Amino acid sequence: FSQAGQAAVDRYVQLPKTRLDELLHAEVSYLASIPIRPVSMREVLSVLRPRSIAKFIQSDVPKRFALRIRMIESLEGWQQVSELVKLHDMMTRWYRDLRLAERGPGVGLKHFTDITRAIRSEGDNTVALVAVGIHKLQVRSGGKYSDDFLDRWLDGFLLSRIGSNMLLDQYYACAPKEDGGLARKTGIISPRCDAVAVCKQAVDYSSRLCQLHTGRLPLVTVENYEAGKRGCQDESPCYFSYIPGYLRYIMVELLKNSFKATVKTAKTDDDIKNAPIHIVVCRDEHQVAVRVSDRAGGIPFDVGDRIWSYLYGAAARADNGSTGGIPFSGYGVGLPLSRLHARYLGGKLEVTSYPGYGTDVSVFLPRVEADQVEEVNDFLA
Numbered sequence: 001f002s003q004a005g006q007a008a009v010d011r012y013v014q015l016p017k018t019r020l021d022e023l024l025h026a027e028v029s030y031l032a033s034i035p036i037r038p039v040s041m042r043e044v045l046s047v048l049r050p051r052s053i054a055k056f057i058q059s060d061v062p063k064r065f066a067l068r069i070r071m072i073e074s075l076e077g078w079q080q081v082s083e084l085v086k087l088h089d090m091m092t093r094w095y096r097d098l099r100l101a102e103r104g105p106g107v108g109l110k111h112f113t114d115i116t117r118a119i120r121s122e123g124d125n126t127v128a129l130v131a132v133g134i135h136k137l138q139v140r141s142g143g144k145y146s147d148d149f150l151d152r153w154l155d156g157f158l159l160s161r162i163g164s165n166m167l168l169d170q171y172y173a174c175a176p177k178e179d180g181g182l183a184r185k186t187g188i189i190s191p192r193c194d195a196v197a198v199c200k201q202a203v204d205y206s207s208r209l210c211q212l213h214t215g216r217l218p219l220v221t222v223e224n225y226e227a228g229k230r231g232c233q234d235e236s237p238c239y240f241s242y243i244p245g246y247l248r249y250i251m252v253e254l255l256k257n258s259f260k261a262t263v264k265t266a267k268t269d270d271d272i273k274n275a276p277i278h279i280v281v282c283r284d285e286h287q288v289a290v291r292v293s294d295r296a297g298g299i300p301f302d303v304g305d306r307i308w309s310y311l312y313g314a315a316a317r318a319d320n321g322s323t324g325g326i327p328f329s330g331y332g333v334g335l336p337l338s339r340l341h342a343r344y345l346g347g348k349l350e351v352t353s354y355p356g357y358g359t360d361v362s363v364f365l366p367r368v369e370a371d372q373v374e375e376v377n378d379f380l381a
Contacts, residue, residue, distance in 0.1 A: 005128055008291045009380070014046070024092075024096055024099070025259045027066075027099075028065075028066040028069055028070070028092070028095060029066075029070065031062060031063045031066040032063070032066040032069065032070035033065045033069075034059070034332060034375070035376075036063055036064060036067065036163075036376045037060075037376075038374045038376045039353050039373070039374055040369065040370065040372060040373040040374070040377070041135070041167060041241060041242075041345060041372035041373075042369040042370055042372070043187065043371045044170060044187075045186060045189060045191070045241070046200065048182065048185070049143065049174075050109055050171065050174050050175045050176060050179070051103075053140050053167075053170060053171045053175075053259055054056065054103055054109060054112050055103070056170060057098075057116070057167050057168065057171055058098060058099070058103060058112075060163050060167065061098060061167055061168065062095050062098055062099050063257065064160050064163060064164040064377075065091050065094055065095040065098070066095060067377060068091055068157055068160050069088060069091050069092060069095065069161075071157055071160075071374045072084055072088045072091075073088070073151065075135060075137060075145075075153075075304065076141070076240050077140060077141055078133075078137065078312065079139070079193070079255065080140065081133050081136050081137050081247055082133075082134030083129045083132050083136065084128070084130075084133040084134075084137065085131050086129060087126065087130060087133065090123070090331065091120060091173060093131055094119045094122075094123075097115050097118070097119070098115060098116075099117070100223070101115045101328060107181075108179060109149065109175055109176070109179040109181075110178075110179045112179075113171075113175050113179050113180035113181055114180060115359075116171060117172060117180065119168060119170055120132060120165065120169070120172070121311060123161075123164065123165075126161060127158065127337065130154065130157060130158070131154070131233055131310050131311075131333055133174070133250055134150050134153070134154060134310070134311070135311055137150075137235055138150055138311065139228075142356075147165075147311055147354065149247045149307065150310075150311060151309050154310045154336075155336070155340065157278065157377070158337065158340055158375070159340050159343070159344065159377050160376070160377040161200065161264060161377060162341060162344050162376075163344065163374055163376060166188070166243070166344075166374075169187075169188050170187040170188050170189070171187075173187035173188045174186075174187040187243060188243050188244075189242070189243055190241070190242065190243070190244050191241045192239045192241075193237055193240055193241065193242040193243070193244045193247065194238055195238040195240065195242075195247065195281050195288050195290060195365075196222065196224045196237060196238045196281050197237065197285070198244050198247045198248050198251065199251055199279050199281060199290065200222055201248060202248050202251035202255055202269040203220050203222065203251075203255060203279070204253045205252055205326075206255035206256055206259060207220070207252075207259075209256065209259075210256075210259040210263065211261075214259075214263045216263050216266070216269070216272060217272075218258070218259055218262040218263065218266075218272050218275065218276065218277055218294075219272070219273060219277070219281065220255070220276065220277045220278075220279065220306060220359070221276060221277070221278050222281070223278070223279070223280050223281070224236060224238060224280075224281045224282075225280065225281070225282045225283075225359070226282070226283055226284075227282075227283065227284035227285070228284075232342060238281050238283050240283070240288055240365070240367040241367075241369050241372070242288075242345070242365065242372070243345070246341045246344070246345075249338070249341055249367070250338040250341050250342060250363060251279075251290070251292075251301055253334035253335065253338045254292045254334075254335075254338060254361050254363075255277070255292065255347055256334065257334065257335065257361075258277045258292060258294040258296060258359070259277070259367065261294060261296035261297065261359070262275055262277065262294055262296040263370040264296070265296050265297045266288060275295040275296060275358075275381040276292075276295075276296045277292065277293065278292075278294075279291070279292050279293075280293075283367060284350070284367075285367065285368075286366065286368060286371070287364055287365065287366060287369055288364075288365045289362060289363065289364050289365075289368050290362070290363045290365075291360060291361070291362045291363075292360070292361045292362075292369065293359070293360045293361075294358045295357060295358040296358055296359065297355070297356060297357070297358065298353040298354045298355040298357055298359050299351075299353040299359055300353075300355050301353070301355060307335055307351060308335065308336045308339065309336065310333045312332070312347050334352070338363075342363050342364075343375050344374055345365070345366070345372040345373070345374060345375075346365075346366045346371055346372050346373055346374075346375070347363065347364055347365040347366060348363075348364050349361065349363050349364075350364075
């Protein structure tokens with residue numbers, strides 16, 4: 001147990017630890033069988049009192065942990081893969097700590113906030129751990145698990161992670177500062193998220209990364225269009241209710257791919273100048289669409305669906321036990337993870353390649369809060 005979780009056990013549970021472990025394991029098995037009810041953006045914005053969010057989290061997030069624990073246990077041979085064992089142990093501990101966290105009248109939220117922050121901090125390396133672990137499992141299984149099965153497994157596992165992280169981050173952002181939170185009125189959600197501004201922020205950040213790691217910098221343009229209006233709307237923000245951090249993550253990953261490909265294929269500085277990256281932001285009343293286009297040679301047709309696989313990236317191919325990312329390339333799973341972040345709240349991400357010319361990536365996001373409903377993991381259903 002963590003120190004905070006152990007304090008709760010000492011105060012409220014007079015059971016031998018082995019018996020408590022048995023009870024919690026049985027509870028995990030039971031909760032993993034209960035379908036998770038998707039939440040909508042409208043619902044999240046209607047519950048902004050920290051105590052109410054904490055109550056919901058303590059009821060809902062353990063179910064999501066339980067599902068991921070059972071997903072690992074469903075894989076034959078997982079006990080022989082150290083990364084999967086570590087993930088299983090971490091999530092079992094998170095489950096215990098969250099279920100036993102002190103919360104209620106007269107207690108305050110400081111203890112609960114500490115536990116949620118500890119969970120998020122310890123889980124920072126989850127993507128690398130699970131990618132390496134699943135790749136090792138596939139190798140050791142001797143072909144028992146296909147790429148398609150394991151990619152669907154990883155999609156479900158990581159989609160569930162996005163959902164639990166969203167709820168934990170929303171609580172932390174709304175919690176009062178005296179309880180260790182950020183005291184933000186609407187949490188991590190912005191009712192006036194400006195897609196154009198987020199894209200420009202992503203361009204600035206990705207440009208600095210590219211300059212730092214390659215010494216070169218492709219040109220980027222950002223154009224903004226609105227249904228019913230003629231021409232580019234330079235001074236018109238594209239507001240919608242969304243999580244800016246998710247859109248920023250998607251855009252940074254897409255731009256890193258375009259920057260890297262453009263620099264790799266350019267032989268001279270003039271080649272880079274003649275191959276600018278174009279970002280187009282469009283919207284009507286119902287959707288926001290963002291297209292990122294480059295002229296970096298495209299993706300060969302024979303690569304096919306491997307662009308969506310987690311099993312060919314840097315993290316999965318780490319043979320030396322390291323789970324660290326490669327500078328400017330990360331773990332090599334940015335595209336499938338970006339698609340998951342788009343899907344999470346009812347959107348989608350599509351790639352169109354023109355081999356020999358370039359690549360277009362389009363992101364479509366619902367603009368109406370009622371349509372922004374989380375996609376939940378049904379892998380074990």
